[in-house]
């Protein structure tokens with residue numbers, strides 16, 4: 001069985017849905033299909049959360065969501081059924097919105113997760129009809145039936161044991177499902193959403209559909225996971241930043257993990273772990289040009305260049321702590337890290353000198369890169385050191401192989417970036433990356449310069 005995930009733009013219009021459905025028709029092994037909300041819908045829903053009920057802007061957004069989906073439904077051969085499905089979902093969405101202030105039986109974050117999930121519910125409802133139009137036999141299942149999470153709304157952690165048991169049980173109960181014996185039999189479900197033990201909807205963090213798909217692939221022992229998106233694979237860097245960036249044929253799981261953690265939006269940071277654990281190859285390809293080879297993510301790629309790809313993560317926060325206490329005093333860093341840990345802040349990059357330490361704060365598993373440093377944490381640190389915090393920085397990562405053992409690489413990097421102020425550099429801890437912190441306003445020029453010099 002192949003697990004195929006289609007992102008927002010791959011289901012963003014009737015043409016896009018139809019093209020994606022043809023990809024499924026092309027190979028009967030593509031029997032487990034995971035999709036995101038149509039492009040723009042999750043952002044619209046998130047914006048809705050912050051608006052008062054019945055505001056002009058809110059009503060405008062609702063109208064926009066309705067029109068986007070009705071437009072798809074009205075072009076489908078099963079037009080009547082598809083329109084009815086959209087209208088039902090929109091009715092439920094409006095009812096949920098009106099509960100915002102009135103109900104005390106939910107927390108704000110719980111309410112937001114249920115609202116966001118409507119994006120994926122709408123898209124799967126419609127995609128099911130587009131698949132049926134292609135004579136596929138579709139079972140549409142709510143992802144909360146399978147993906148079991150804790151109750152941390154907005155960024156729920158998946159209980160792998162329960163999730164995998166549920167999926168294995170589904171396969172046993174549907175014997176033969178997904179094998180070539182039953183061509184045209186497709187299970188369609190939502191990415192990004194799950195449910196806690198009480199059956200309440202949770203979400204896995206922005207862009208989390210890739211993660212859902214990787215979990216399905218691992219639990220179902222898929223032979224391959226396909227990520228169908230709007231670019232023809234994993235590129236040498238974000239093609240929106242560097243126009244000469246190109247798709248990579250093959251990349252290792254280790255490099256893909258670094259790329260996703262350091263801002264390569266094409267893959268969600270959590271998705272690599274399950275597929276690497278289960279050694280399931282991943283193919284990233286464009287649903288608009290499915291004939292192109294795309295990128296294969298594998299354990300042992302044939303080619304291991306020193307510099308393979310570049311990524312950038314904006315909105316970084318740098319915290320610098322100065323104290324004479326640090327000089328030859330054991331325990332200073334332990335004290336710093338324990339305060340950060342008490343406030344659930346984890347650290348990304350660290351550099352130290354005799355009397356100071358600079359840290360960037362880890363946001364890899366958060367929905368946004370913004371870190372809010374509370375008064376309490378600053379006060380606790382200020383008790384024994386001077387604290388300086390700088391915002392609006394960007395972390396640029398050079399990703400490849402044997403970077404910590406390649407002669408001359410640091411010299412080449414520094415001379416390439418001689419015109420930029422590098423606020424922090426992290427080199428040596430990983431064979432797969434070298435990271436710099438630069439001003440956010442320089443980030444794109446830095447990536448363009450590095451791309452030109454190292455990748456071409």
Ligand code: ADP
Nearest residue numbers: 007008009229230234235237238240264265266
């Ligand atoms: P989807 O909706 O299919 O999940 P995303 O928007 O999440 O798609 O991810 C695809 C986007 O990721 C591309 O349009 C591209 O701009 C961006 N991106 C960032 N870094 C890379 C990279 N190294 N390779 C390919 N795309 C990248």
Ligand code: ASP
Nearest residue numbers: 036042192206207208209
């Ligand atoms: N629709 C969700 C989002 O926009 C999940 C995803 O696209 O992967 O974040």
Ligand code: MG
Nearest residue numbers: 007207265266
């Ligand atoms: Mg994505």
